[in-house]
Amino acid sequence: MEFLIITLVKLALITFVFMTALAYLQWVERKVIAHVQVRMGPSRVGPHGLLQPLADVIKLITKEGVLPPHVNTGYYLAAPFLAVFMALISISIIPFGTEINIPAFTVAGTTVGPIHTMMELANVNVGVLMILGVSGMGVYGIALAGWSSNNKYALLGGLRSSAQMISYELPMSLAIASPLLAAGTLSLRGIADSQAGYYLGFIPRWAIFQMPAPQILAFIIFMIAAFAETNRIPFDLPEAENELVAGFHVEYSSMTFAAFFMAEYANMVTVCSVGTLLFLGGWHPLWPASMGSNFVIPAILAGSGAICLYHGLNPARPFDRYTLPVFAAIFFGLAALMLYPPLVPVLTPLAWFLAKLAFLLFLFVWIRATLPRFRYDQLMSFAWKFLFPVALANLLITGFLVALVQ
Amino acid sequence: MDVFFFSLFAFIALICAINVVLQKHPISSALSLVGVMASLAVLYLMLGAEFVAMAQLIVYAGAIMVLFVFVIMLLNAGVEQHKGRSWVARLLGLPAFVALLGLLCYFVQRTFSGTGSVKFGDFTGGGALPIGAALFTDYLLPFEVTSVLILIAIVGAIVLARKEMD
Numbered sequence: 001m002e003f004l005i006i007t008l009v010k011l012a013l014i015t016f017v018f019m020t021a022l023a024y025l026q027w028v029e030r031k032v033i034a035h036v037q038v039r040m041g042p043s044r045v046g047p048h049g050l051l052q053p054l055a056d057v058i059k060l061i062t063k064e065g066v067l068p069p070h071v072n073t074g075y076y077l078a079a080p081f082l083a084v085f086m087a088l089i090s091i092s093i094i095p096f097g098t099e100i101n102i103p104a105f106t107v108a109g110t111t112v113g114p115i116h117t118m119m120e121l122a123n124v125n126v127g128v129l130m131i132l133g134v135s136g137m138g139v140y141g142i143a144l145a146g147w148s149s150n151n152k153y154a155l156l157g158g159l160r161s162s163a164q165m166i167s168y169e170l171p172m173s174l175a176i177a178s179p180l181l182a183a184g185t186l187s188l189r190g191i192a193d194s195q196a197g198y199y200l201g202f203i204p205r206w207a208i209f210q211m212p213a214p215q216i217l218a219f220i221i222f223m224i225a226a227f228a229e230t231n232r233i234p235f236d237l238p239e240a241e242n243e244l245v246a247g248f249h250v251e252y253s254s255m256t257f258a259a260f261f262m263a264e265y266a267n268m269v270t271v272c273s274v275g276t277l278l279f280l281g282g283w284h285p286l287w288p289a290s291m292g293s294n295f296v297i298p299a300i301l302a303g304s305g306a307i308c309l310y311h312g313l314n315p316a317r318p319f320d321r322y323t324l325p326v327f328a329a330i331f332f333g334l335a336a337l338m339l340y341p342p343l344v345p346v347l348t349p350l351a352w353f354l355a356k357l358a359f360l361l362f363l364f365v366w367i368r369a370t371l372p373r374f375r376y377d378q379l380m381s382f383a384w385k386f387l388f389p390v391a392l393a394n395l396l397i398t399g400f401l402v403a404l405v406q
Numbered sequence: 407m408d409v410f411f412f413s414l415f416a417f418i419a420l421i422c423a424i425n426v427v428l429q430k431h432p433i434s435s436a437l438s439l440v441g442v443m444a445s446l447a448v449l450y451l452m453l454g455a456e457f458v459a460m461a462q463l464i465v466y467a468g469a470i471m472v473l474f475v476f477v478i479m480l481l482n483a484g485v486e487q488h489k490g491r492s493w494v495a496r497l498l499g500l501p502a503f504v505a506l507l508g509l510l511c512y513f514v515q516r517t518f519s520g521t522g523s524v525k526f527g528d529f530t531g532g533g534a535l536p537i538g539a540a541l542f543t544d545y546l547l548p549f550e551v552t553s554v555l556i557l558i559a560i561v562g563a564i565v566l567a568r569k570e571m572d
Binding site: 075124125126129130132133134136137139140143144146147155158159162163165166169186 | 433437440444447456457459460461463464467468469472473475476479480482533534
């Protein structure tokens with residue numbers, strides 16, 4: 001019973017936070033790309049456009065969903081929900097941090113026993129395989145959307161997407177297999193835990209630095225394949241605007257259209273979480289806690305607060321005088337929360353995990369703002385003639401080195 | 407709880423399997439087959455064979471069926487045209503089906519008469535470690551022979567594809 005309640009609470013919490021994060025990921029993306037291109041980005045709805053995601057959600061929900069007469073109705077309606085479903089399953093097995101211990105407390109006369117729970121919904125001991133399997137199923141949503149729309153552009157988009165995802169799954173799986181050899185487990189929590197500790201007291205044992213076979217090459221291959229798996233620039237051939245109008249979702253409108261976007265962003269978060277857990281040591285900090293790594297994230301937050309406060313006191317635009325001090329207060333509050341001793345063992349690992357996750361997500365946005373799109377034949381020959389052999393060679397060398405050491 | 411989930415997924419698997427045959431459109435049949443594979447994966451998982459379950463999901467539901475769907479979409483295959491069934495099929499269909507089912511039941515009963523029924527949660531050695539250990543010790547020869555077989559199939563496929571290009 002207690003297990004059921006804890007799981008339901010965690011489920012509700014993760015769903016709420018994750019959905020909000022997905023909506024704001026779009027805001028971050030628009031804002032970052034705008035600043036890369038020396039524009040303002042969304043700035044009309046709310047201070048600094050912060051209410052833009054809310055406005056977008058309301059717009060998409062209240063818009064009329066057009067059902068074109070020539071589509072294959074059942075599959076047309078099922079496809080976006082299949083895509084979202086497959087994208088959201090994976091997040092349930094991602095561990096975000098270490099563990100939560102709440103000592104026994106009394107509510108309305110009844111004692112609620114000491115609560116001990118891990119920061120994930122389920123610890124599957126074949127977690128990595130499950131991520132691969134579910135992401136492999138995710139292609140059906142896009143392929144079906146393209147096919148059932150009964151539209152040449154959509155069909156081409158769906159075909160490109162399936163071909164691309166099948167091709168890039170191979171180098172991705174091989175790149176994932178290399179750190180697994182060193183870790184010796186398939187559980188995501190186990191893999192992250194195997195990267196705890198430091199060489200010489202300060203070099204982290206993250207998979208990208210881990211002896212005997214540092215996995216930097218595998219990490220790069222994984223990230224390239226991740227871009228292709230999530231259909232992001234420079235591999236967004238399935239929705240190439242100048243060739244295919246909008247690709248597989250050209251016939252979709254309102255909520256069904258939003259579903260595809262949600263699936264894309266959810267896949268981005270999942271794939272970045274897996275990259276963090278497998279290669280960047282999960283929630284383990286960059287240097288030991290004895291050398292003050294617990295204070296890094298509060299320091300960054302406090303610094304951000306100070307910058308906000310400075311610009312709020314010397315406003316460039318009239319409304320900055322009111323908005324920026326509020327942001328500064330939020331940043332200072334978060335920093336203070338992270339330094340509150342009982343919360344340190346929970347929040348510090350979580351913050352490190354989220355910081356790495358945010359860095360990888362920023363990488364996605366940064367590259368979208370920087371690189372042009374591949375040509376389709378380049379995309380395929382790159383996967384099969386370059387990435388695949390390199391990933392295979394990396395796996396062989398890793399296996400050899402691991403066997404040599406044991 | 408276990409029995410409930412077993413019944414549910416066994417039922418889904420059966421319905422999907424029947425649907426593969428009944429559907430007129432190739433895409434519907436292929437997707438029903440995906441349903442069969444996915445429910446089979448769940449059944450493996452319930453029996454404690456985690457690795458086999460995930461391999462089923464990745465290889466069959468994820469890779470092979472995506473290729474099926476891809477090819478069907480690429481060829482843009484339409485709804486099947488049904489001709490009238492021949493009188494032989496009408497006359498012998500049901501009796502032959504019943505006879506086949508009866509034979510299957512008989513042989514399963516005779517082969518496995520000594521074993522009791524399966525209990526959920528009894529078997530726990532289905533992770534990647536025991537399977538890997540078994541593959542590379544007791545079953546090394548079959549494993550290597552299978553790899554060579556797959557390599558031959560790949561080479562054969564490339565040879566056939568090249569011939570078509572000339």
